[in-house]
Amino acid sequence: MSEVKLAAESRSEFGKGAARRIRRENKVPAVVYGHGADPVHITLPGHELLLALRTPNVLLSLDIDGKNELAIPKAVQRDPLKGFLEHVDLLLVKRGEKVTVELPIVVEGELAPGANLLEHVLNTLAVETEATHIPESVTISVAGLDAGDSVIAKNVELPKGTTLAVDEDAVVLQVLTAQAEEAPADAEGDEAAAEA
The missing domain is CATH 2.170.120.20 (Ribosomal protein L25, C-terminal domain)
Known part of the structure; x- marks a missing residue:
């Protein structure tokens, strides 16, 4: 299974307006959670994420503020008419961990x-x-x-x-x-x- 590297940016703005601004910049709002840690809200590059999600259960290597995390997609929300990505939930995983x-x-x-x-x-x-x-x-x-x-x-x-x-x-x-x-x-x- 391939591992796809993506550069993630932390985000502090939430809500519909902020999400629309993020999508206008060809980015996708996402949340990363798991291992008992607080959820981290991030943005991901839209095109690279879309290509990565073509592989079922893809393993994503995220660079979040200089820290490297592994995650798998848990929930993907798409626009029902146009099909573009609206939001992605990612689950943190560790090497050797069973999922x-x-x-x-x-x-x-x-x-x-x-x-x-x-x-x-x-x-x-x-x-x-x-x-x-x-x-x-x-x-x-x-x-x-x-x-x-x-x-x-x-x-x-x-x-x-x-x-x-x-x-x-x-x-x-x-x-x-x-x-x-x-x-x-x-x-x-x-x-x-x-x-x-």
Whole structure:
């Protein structure tokens, strides 16, 4: 997992007006908390942060007033229409510390022949892993699965040093039988009546 270095600036202004001024300067207001310390309000460079957040569970190396801190994103608020970053909550972590994160699920392989549908019961899998070695995703093979089959959490092969943080019997993926759609009988009767 990559570590992204960002220069952070402490901020003392709060509220909507201050946040708008910060965003106009292409920066993002953020708060850093964790390890029992008081929350620290900072601003981060907008473009660099946006690029960093493209990687799920990215590890950020923050330079806050000359002090280096490691953090992972906990909550990201985006503008619902334009998609730009409005605010970010960051959780302080230390090397060797275990954290609980949500890993995206990547599916590989082909289902058994036939018109079956794969349902993602979970889109992400909660795991506990070392803060500085967070995997980017979990890969699940669905090769040969047929209608009625499912993949449960305890059968998912996890990356080294990672343990489940969900119920081990939770269904992650399941294969459903595709239903062929039939034309409604009333519609066929109406067409025959229109032709007569």
